[in-house]
Amino acid sequence: MTWEIVDVLIAGGGNAALCAAISARRQGASVRIVEVAPKFYRGGNTRHTRNMRCAHDSATETLTGPYPEEEFFEDLLRVTGGNTNQELARFMISESKEMLDWITEQGVRFQPSLGGTLGLGRTNSFFLGGGRAMLNALYRTAEALGVEIHYDAEVVGLERDGDEFQAARVRIGESVENMPARSFIAAAGGFEANIDWLKQGWGEIADNFLIRGTPYNRGGVLRLLLDAGAQPNGDVTQCHAVAIDARAPKFDGGIITRLDCVVFGIVVNRNAERFYDEGEDIWPKRYAIWGRLVAAQPEQIAYIIFDSRSLKLFMPSLFPPIRADSISELAEKLDLDPQALNRTVTTFNASVRDGDFDSTVLDNCHTEGLSPPKSHWARRLETPPYYAFPVRPGITFTYLGTKVNREARIMMQDGRPATNMFAAGEIMAGNVLGQGYAAGIGMTIGSVFGRVAGKGAADYAQQ
Template sequence: MNQTSTPDQVDVIVVGGGNAGFCAALAAAERGRRVVLLEKSPQLFAGGNSYYTHGATRIVHDGLDDLAAILEPDERHAVSVVPTYTAEEYIDDITTLSQGRNDPERTRVLVTESHDALVWLHSLGMKYELLYGRQAHFLPDGSIHFWGGLHVGNVGTGVGMMRDYTAVAQRLGVEIRYEQRVTALLRDGDGPVTGVVIEAPDGSTTQLTAESVVLAAGGFHASPDLRAEHYGEEWRDVVVRGTPSSTGDLLVAATAIGAVTEGDFESPHSTMIDADYPENSSNRELTNTLARLSYPVGIMVNSDGHRFVDEGAHFRNYTYSKMGRHVLAQPGGRAWQLFDNSVRPDLRVDQYDMPGASVITADSIEQLAEKAGIDPVGLAATVAEFNASVDQSHPYDPTVLDGRRADVEPPKSNWAVGLSHPPYWCYPVTCGITFTYGGLASDADARVLDESGAPIAGLFVAGELMGGLYYGGYPGGTGLAAGQVFGRRAGARA
């Protein structure tokens, strides 16, 4: 519920009610600042992209004992194996996936403050758990092995995260105003930013002034025009996985008063989503379950029956954010994930057993092709060649990079299992855009920069609107961590 309206002048305005925005608001409120959080969506549809996530947050840690203090009790902890995840590994993961183009100073800040940010949030009342249904394999001996560096998430996924953020913010005195579309920033020449212009649902406009403004309203993934401008016309009609509210309003507003942009404006975060589910765009009930992310243990083909990518290049966490654009490049912007019955138990239950999931099954590859609309001759040839090339000397082990490869073109570097155990399972997928990498230029204190590289007084940025952290891909769970770290920094300095 919205609280009592505030005066026209407040201390801190936060624009955007997702993970980063709430972190900024909480950090400012802790300092005794009068904070107003402006959310573009109605309350029923609030939460930004954060609502649609699994709540998974990548942090540095030293194993389960190091995490126990922030985790909800769970009897499975006794049989869980959680490998450490070091700062060096984290920095290397971001740098490798960005091909060295990421800003090193902000990368260091993100990594080194990731654990403390989650401890801080937990102290305020946020709830966390190990990601059993997403980042762990249950072994026959009864043990549970985690993998991929991403081990912790919010209780209740993104839905629970946003519910808890709202409760904590209200307890700390943050005023939340919904249906507040910020259309412009107030700045007199080269002076500080002094507030915002707000458009109400009826079209009327008002001004709200403050000492500081924190921009945390997401990027432009939900704008067909901006997608087409930056990525090409083929991106105009892609499925939007998350919030429909991130249309780039604040990117435009900030550049209009002298802010500059930086980062990757050539490729967004995009992964695979159920192609045939009738309501696969911005679905608030199914959220992340519409994604199809167990592709590393199977193969993917296009309508000609041809493979087009190395499905096993790395753990899913490191490749999923670029798979959508590979699918978009295929005929019709579609692909099919194929699995045989031997690996079917390793597919994510929340996604592949989702009620209403689009799936085709058959007892032969030819039947599967016919039912799915894939060229039968092409698929049969692809599967035969793939099966014959699997390196049988390496045992299949989905908990590690097992080196079990298939020497075909493109190769499959890990988890290569021949499709030879019927029934066969086929899932049609298409490209789903999640968020955009390019955004506003900023320093390590989350201050927005102008053309000279100097901070614009009174203006901060956090979350997906911050550019320069990722290029072409990112390690899963880093987005929420970055929003927490730089949202906290912005709120502590605003």
């Protein structure tokens, strides 16, 4: 079966896809979305998000102060270690200033930013009702505008004439159907749910990874694009990876399995040894390094340990902490060597230099003569009961994707931009995120480049 041609065909159903669809439709283009997931699980990882990071010049009803473009750029450089396409990064940051108003115009609502350990009240806007509410608002707007949406629809082939897209082959049920379009937008996420692909970079340890988001992001569209001559961008091992509760499900555990308590205690591996500075920086700028750190430890598991003074200082997760009245008892419950854990805690406690504890700033509570150090928020573990969370690497999304230009056009291996193929969201996030992560920036990438891709695809189709 061959479907009627549309102006814009979009593969994907999350934030980037919907921003692209709405943008294209508001340009007057006819738009069709094909989403591989069933309707209940639509939206990829957007379902699990909470906020987005956008530059802004002044405080608003939901933001406590300005967040200038240059500060945003400096934050990005810091978390990526400079591994970013600076032209695209600056473009995205500049465009992000319009996104909060534009997203609101599409029906999304924001709430005042959360307090506590996140410390994002000035930089990030939180969705009222979370990511699913944000997603549902975009779907309502897209449907009201006449965007055609199909679920359980997997793109399994691309038909091209040179570098010009002609049609996609889409599996719906038992049949593979031909969907022609005048332009194509890939917004189908990364490949984090494809363990075999992860193993190409990580090896067998990828079997111990947990996938925080959708099980439907298996990289099918990305593989088709790379096979069709799209220029790859990024490293197969680079990804948004955080430390999540080791008791989380293999797939789709979402935001509620993340743990924000690293800065309030110590983190040890299977040998009951610390392996990194838990207080290196403000948590939103460092939480996304911990997945990779845990991945490098024996059996890809670690344990966050803290005492009763810190129990109420962070947002609770899905699973309760493991509790014990002594460090030895806690070690036994974690199947760690009690002597080794007691030695680690005793050495840590002896190195702590008291200061003015303040979880909202880089305080002066630190260790001396300890390797690795704890640079901030160091307090002795001495007030029972004691608590622990077991953690494993939780992969949110991968950074290997397609290279794009500032028009969101996919760059081909011969160095030219594709005639009518665009990409937005996680499938091209590695252009901006070569490594590392800052809270909320994934939604910024999807929204900005989705909107740009939608406009560009519509303009091409209507020429």
